[in-house]
Amino acid sequence: MNIAKVVVDVPAAQTNRVFDYKIPDNLTGTIYQGMRVIVPFGPRKIMGYVLEITDHSDLDPLKVKEIIELMDITPVLTEELLDLGKWLAGHTLSFYISTFQAMLPQALKATYQKEIHRLQDSPFDNDLDKMFHGRDYLDYQEFVERKGSHKQLQQAIQDGLIEMVYQVNSKETYKKSTLISANKDALELEEVISNMSAQAKKKITILRYFQEHPEPIVKKDLIQKLHTTHATIKPLIDEGVLKEEVKEIYRNPYKDDQIERTTALPLMDQQKKVMKPIINTIDSKQHDVFLLHGVTGSGKTEVYLQSIQQVLREGKEAIVLVPEISLTPQMVNRFKGRFGSEVAVMHSALSKGERFDEWRKIQRKEVKVVVGARSAIFAPFENVGIIIIDEEHETSYKQEEHPRYHTRDVAIYRAQYHDCPVILGSATPTLESYARAKKGIYQLLAMPDRMNKTKMPTVEIVDMREELHAGNRTMFSRQLKEDIEQRIARKEQVVLFLNRRGYSTFVMCRDCGYVINCPHCDIALTYHRKNQTLKCHYCSYEEKMPPHCPDCKSETIRYFGTGTQKVEEAIQELIPEARVIRMDVDTTRRKGSHEKLLDQFGNHEADILLGTQMIAKGLDFGNVTLVGVLAADSLLHLPDFRAAEKTFQLLTQVSGRAGRHELPGEVVIQTYSPEHYSVDLAAQYDYEGFFNKEMLLRKTYQYPPFYFLTLITVSHPNQLKALEITRTISQLLIKHLSDAARILGPTPSPLTRIKDRYRFQCMVKYKNEPEQRRVLQRILAYYEKEIQKNDLLIQIDLQPYQLM
């Protein structure tokens, strides 16, 4: 057992395999699969993951190098996760290294540094010598920046004067804290005190403290509590009366102790009904996928909590996934409240260090439940008893970069391994999931009623075209304005929802219609009022807002579109007495500000909560009786076959924010296409009707769930070249896939140009193409060289969510 099979940290097709390394004697017995190691690779030193430890290599023993050192004391990837990574790489056409990296927190990613070390004290007489500044090493980066001569460098290496040293580091850091405790019991301390000089007042106070509180205390806290300093504690430690120990502590982003503990709530009949099959599956250690279709406010979370409780009782662990956007303090508190310190929380608002700590709690089995966004599906638990995906229809479950996985697929794969259930919960399931449930592939569990039997809010659809005809040019219909005023008068609260997508704030000249576009990408620049600049969403190009139109010199150049800022101004103008809280990316960027704004709203410090996507989910304020949707159909016109589905989901989701408690709710939806079925059926809360209607269309136009999709996007700085390659790829696909597969394209991508690269795409619609992955892999291999040297980029997305 002295050979390790290692996947190295080089994401390229040619290195996407294992390399054999000898395990040096000093590491025998301490090295396990799933550990990170540092290995020599060509002239470099890089990080790699040990996949397997065996006792033989097919290679010439002379060619096999030795592992340099270990980066971990315990494996960071379990055997299950290593296997999952291998499967996922094949499933998403990614490199092994990319899938393994995706499973671990950022802090464990290796960083590389190159240094020039001098081997002799004697100076060499050229410019290179000066760069050392008398030190014995020089950072390579510095050498490059100061335009060092590569020739001199090479010469010096040849002459044996210097050598290149490669450093491999990992970014993880541990937060440490010093604990103080007494070395003696209360009686012994009494003796020490009596022997002390009466002048040593502070010292005595400290010892008295430990007589009463024998448990260890953080040094900093002790100093603060007793108004003393390090200087008084130190001698006591030296005398052996007190002892000091350095312990690793976790950064704690949530103050656990402030969260009120809760116990299981009594269940309503419909909750009891759905719990039964879930509990059965848990008890019989079976794998099954449940689709929990429950309207907003039907009590899905309580079902999750009690299912988890059952899992914990069996000594197993639970993974709960929620969309990033709804990972609000309210949500987190519900889990912390029920399971206390058994919960780890993982999401992007945490710092790298905090996320690493949460991950380590899981790795060390110090917690039993993880609540997190997409990547938490890779939690290194070894005894998973349930996986819950809340709001399963959310698009954020699909990773849009390599590896392009869907969380649902990974969840089901892991649940199969662990023989445990998966619960997909949603008020508006994806057509894919609902269709599978109807076919019996998933088990459908329905919760059609709201808790406390509160009625779903009444929904009014307002046709904005009529408003325009009636001479109302504001963004608020007369009805919405009236309703808002009424709520404010009644001291009730209002949530206003603005869907920003498709309505970004572009700049247009009112005289000639000229729109300012990004010079590198094919989209309009977005206006940022803060510093009067125009920014590109895709390449972060930036320019100053021009005082007049670049085309016709007219000064009537204005920003268009409806941003939350603009809506806020409009409300103030229309209803001056309204107190408004605005929630968008700008106002919630700072850590904790999200929470703070919601608290303010919860305390009725404002009448109106105005926001984008992020307020559509999970908010639960009893005093909200009106929800206004300002532009319901802005999503409908995106080039996306899921546009109707997304609109339906969003409207349903938003409507659920109103009237959750005693007070009845009302929803006003403003739209330019009131007759569209997704708007109309959402207003009637008719999921089934929407499902049937949409399924019919999907069937006609051959989209999921009737067909699978593969989207191939080719981009290249040369437009013709991009088109040509896309055409070749479609022809190859036509040739090698079955006749039943439909290959569309090449067509220009909806975003024709990003960062000066032209984009074309090709789409495959198919039902069953077992050869497809292999064909695509061959296509990638065929273009490998061009991908490396030229600027060719080929993106392959199996089951894409975003068609852009």
Place this chain on the structure above:
DNA sequence: AGCACGCCGACT
């Protein structure tokens, strides 16, 4: 990816 090797044109 990065790095060495090697082949070619442009220059002291």
Place this chain on the structure above:
DNA sequence: GTCGGCGTGCTC
């Protein structure tokens, strides 16, 4: 004759 440009191929 030599320097440095980049295309080619390899990394246990």
